[in-house]
Amino acid sequence: MSQLDGHVPPGPLAEKWDKYRNEMKLVGPANKRKLHIIVVGSGLAGASAAATLGEQGYNVDCFCYQDSPRRAHSIAAQGGINAAKNYQNDGDSVYRLFYDTIKGGDFRSREANVYRLAQVSNNIIDQCAAQGVPFAREYGGSLANRSFGGALVSRTFYARGQTGQQLLLGAYAALSRQIAMGAVRMHTRTEMLDLVLIDGVARGIVTRDLVTGTIQSYAGDAVVLGTGGYANLYFLSTNAAGCNVTAAYRAYKKGAFFANPCYVQIHPTCIPVTGDHQSKLTLMSESLRNDGRVWVSKKAGDKRPPGDIPEAERDYYLERKYPSYGNLAPRDISSRNAKEVCDEGRGVGESGRGVYLDFADSIKRLGIGTIRERYGNLFDMYYKITAEDGYQTPMRIYPAAHYVMGGLWVDYNLMSNIPGLYVIGEANFSDHGANRLGASALMQGLADGYFVLPYTITNYLATAKPAKVTADRPEFRQAETEVTDKLKRLLSLHGKRTVLSIHRELGHIMWEHCGMSRNDAGLKKALDLIPQLREEFWKNTIVPGANEELNMALEKAGRVADYLEFAELLCHDALGRAESCGSHFREESRTPDGEARRDDEHFCHVSAWEFTGAGQKPVMHKEPLEFETVQLAQRSYK
Amino acid sequence: MNLTLHVWRQKNAKDRGRMATYDARDISPNMSFLEMLDVVNERLILSGEEPIAFDHDCREGICGMCSLVINGIAHGAERGTTVCQLHMRHFKDGQEITIEPWRAKPFPVLRDLIVDRAALDRIMQAGGFVSVNTGGGPDANALPIPKPEAELAMDAAACIGCGACVASCKNASAMLFVSAKIAQFAHLPQGQPERMSRVRNMITAMDAEGFGNCTNQYECEAVCPKEIPVRFIAEMNRDYCKASR
Amino acid sequence: MTGYVRFVKSSIGSKLLMAVTGVILLLFVIGHMLGNLQIFLGQDALNTYAEKLRGISLLLWIVRISLLVITLIHIVTSLRLSWLNRQARSLPYVYKNTVQATLASRTMLYSGLLVLAFVLYHLMHFTWGITNPEYSKLLDPKGRPDVYSMVVLSFRNLPVSITYIIAMILLWFHLSHGGSSVFQTLGVSQPKYHKMTERVGPILATIIVAGNISIPFFILLGVVKPFAGGMP
Ligand SMILES: Cc1cc2nc3c(=O)[nH]c(=O)nc-3n(C[C@H](O)[C@H](O)[C@H](O)COP(=O)(O)OP(=O)(O)OC[C@H]3O[C@@H](n4cnc5c(N)ncnc54)[C@H](O)[C@@H]3O)c2cc1C
Ligand code: HEM
Ligand code: HEM
Ligand code: SF4
């Protein structure tokens, strides 16, 4: 174990970033054109980075597995994006956004990064507005805001229920412009399957063309991963079917450290599971909690329809337990409380795994028109999936795996421990500590891509040794061979189970033993079950078809194979962190009244894991977290 | 419930393709259409056959990846719904369902039900943006935008680029998609400086891709999962005429 | 010039061409119907009208040639667009289905071509006097060409009247879509009025077609009778 250095620049917190930018090295325009940057991912992080780097004059190759960069999973974000604009004059400021984010993350993030994030948040809104993102507006023509979980100010910008889509389309438009100008070459339906290092420096990637199966290498002066999160490990999640850990995990296997993998956010407002057939869970924006009240019956096993349960027999448990935040308590707290009431047998719906989200009072107060205007598309979505009318009867919601705070370790420059390998967006271990507040992932993805990485990578490229690397170096050949061998191995599987069934089982193990609440015994059980399932996978699954064709079963198999290894890493991390913090709730570590108890004495650090070989326990490196301005406090939303 | 599926199978872009028939057994009405196909595929895989390839990703109606023509209607018969959000409760036990890919010359079939929609991206590259570099914008509130105009821009921006409009149009015209893209910027002050060149360039790109021509049949509007109205086509026509003067 | 050609060949340019020529043809059809309806005013009125028209022969020829050119543009453009549209869907769907596109809108080419066939027959009938030469050379009591009798005597023939009536129904299809479609094509269809403009086509088509059909209809019923004269 060693100590990791986050390379945070010296100086007072509020001045670090400005100072960094004033003092960083620059690359001349003529040289930029000769520098080649590989950006994997076209979500908010990847697209904004690729577009900005293209604008700056770099030579960029950008990759995504979908058929168009516009379809990255950022598109699904509904609720909004935070910024410290203080347009509402309700006392918001950069410092307050910074503080809320770091507190929301339960003091498990790097102070300097979070401060920088809050600083550039305002530039993001300006940038997106300039691009023509149709943010919601007031009648006076100024931008509208809403409030979101974990904050007492109204700082969330939104575009109906499609904020992620609109922001991504903005970045995609900027990217399209660069593609048209020839500054960026876009490779769609192309999956990164390995990272290539030469002399310890990231120099390129190996990809598979998902239509033809061609394995091809791309060399560059730096590699940027913006490949999103791995919540799909849980099988049922709010993520898109293709979301994967593959890119990050293969970089991990090449030596990049994986930080805090156990920080997985379980989102409180999803539509409950209805049956075994289900392939995903649908999130409804938590902005619903602004006007919806969460409740269950006071009695266990109460099977009455919601309308028949009188007011006095309802338990508005969030309002009761957290009077100042009420229904807007942070996600981890809301989720855990929902699980708790369901465990007590007070859950609603057929499965008993659900709680009510009731709009009756708001409709009475504001009128159905206002509610429809604010959330119409969410009510429609709910109706489509459940065939129930949320305006008439309360909606049923339940938590689901949603977002991962963990990811590849990066320093202040967003560079991993491998020189030349940058990680941005959800794929890095991020600025959200142990829990992310609503509307801050979009902010982080765009901050990284538009305003941070383009500076820090320039500083790196200006100082790094120039090395003309092409993809015909033996290191690339070797990586290609490894990739091809792995694909061949998958295609040689002719067992009796489908990859999907293994994935579902893996998700089940993770949800049971490493989900919303975790304990020593459960995690050990998971660590026992996962290798068995992995063995089952490599012995008894069937992967149809060939490599040289569009083969979605093969793609899926590759991703599940990586999940089966990665799951173990996640459980090791969860087991090692014997404290409760943010989304990571260890039953052993709680206060007398049952709330999470953080242990700053032993765990005020980032756990960054190093790969040591297949099937072997990874090695942990610590980055201690030091706080210059913030007082570590037990989080309280009461 | 049990269903009979008639599905387009085509190994790759060069293959001629054919319809094949499959049974879908024990389907729950709560399943989405894609989950029903998952079930069919699981069985195909286990019996040593190749699963039916179809595009999908978010499965919540926003990424625009899913793209099936069900009984002759793009995204199926439910209004304002993508196939990933179409639930089996809208079908009857024993029903026969024909599933085909988007059909348009600019959308070549890659495999089975998967088509290549890169043509839409190329149209966007021709002008579907505001030319502003990162960091180049003024304070976001420096440019007030009347709410009704902002709402209209948002109506247009809601397009998810799925291409159902093309698939459903008898002329395989991409006018609804292109007009939505153009309208988003045409209704915002940010879009004004390039308004004329944008419409000219995007229409030129659209025509070059080989899409058909609109004859105002409004079928596109009926299947559009985001219910983009055809008024945007009218606006685009007007802008194009102005731009061509 | 090249810019103009490019515009006209573009999708929206061609659409515009269809609409502009379509509107002119539409105006002609309306005007022509109003002229024809004078048959109900009697022999003298109609023949006076026909006489007047022929009197301004220079203008008449200008109008005729413009109409011919416009019709040709309308037809050539429609054939070109239909050809391109057919190519844009190289492989048709196995299961064909339609949600809201009207039958009229989907059959514009066919209704148009059939109307063209009708117009050719119609010219052979009245203008060139090929199909019913016996009625073309009639003169009225004032010695003018007797258009009135030509029409009335022709339409007393059931097959001729039925041909006209069928042709008018086809015209109805063409105009019920075309008459609304122009608003959308020309971009004058404001959302506020969209519902209204969508009704213009069918209403206009119904008026035109009803007006035209009323002529053979009332002639067949014997309400409009042959007058004196009608002598070669
Ligand atoms: C349903 C939902 C709602 C959300 N709502 C909000 C919200 O309201 N506010 C908020 O702030 N956050 C929200 N989030 C979180 C936020 O959307 C994501 O964290 C964020 O968008 C991630 O952006 P990204 O660019 O890092 O990754 P993504 O957008 O996931 O993009 C990943 C990219 O990497 C590519 N990729 C992945 N793997 C590979 C590979 N192996 N090879 C090649 N390419 C690859 C993909 O093609 C894609 O282009 C929401 C998330 C979900 C799921
Ligand atoms: C007197 C005869 C005719 C009249 C009054 C007429 C009128 C119109 C009108 C008003 C339109 C609508 C244009 C638009 O969409 O904006 C139209 C469209 C069309 N016409 Fe005609 N037309 C006539 C003859 C013909 C003929 C002879 C043909 C065929 C060869 C034809 C083929 C078409 C086609 C295919 C369209 C559809 C194009 C479209 O909707 O954009 N028309 N016509
Ligand atoms: C029942 C309905 C109609 C009647 C009774 C009618 C009658 C006539 C008559 C009498 C003439 C000859 C005038 C003359 O030579 O002095 C004529 C000419 C003509 N009609 Fe019609 N018509 C009818 C419908 C139409 C329609 C629907 C069209 C077009 C779509 C049409 C197109 C023409 C044309 C192009 C001419 C030639 C005009 C010219 O000489 O320049 N007619 N019509
Ligand atoms: S306009 Fe509608 S149908 Fe066409 S691409 Fe956009 S969302 Fe899909």
Ligand code: F3S
């Ligand atoms: S269906 Fe086609 S014809 Fe025009 S109005 Fe829509 S593009």
Ligand code: FES
């Ligand atoms: S799968 Fe994303 S819209 Fe259907």
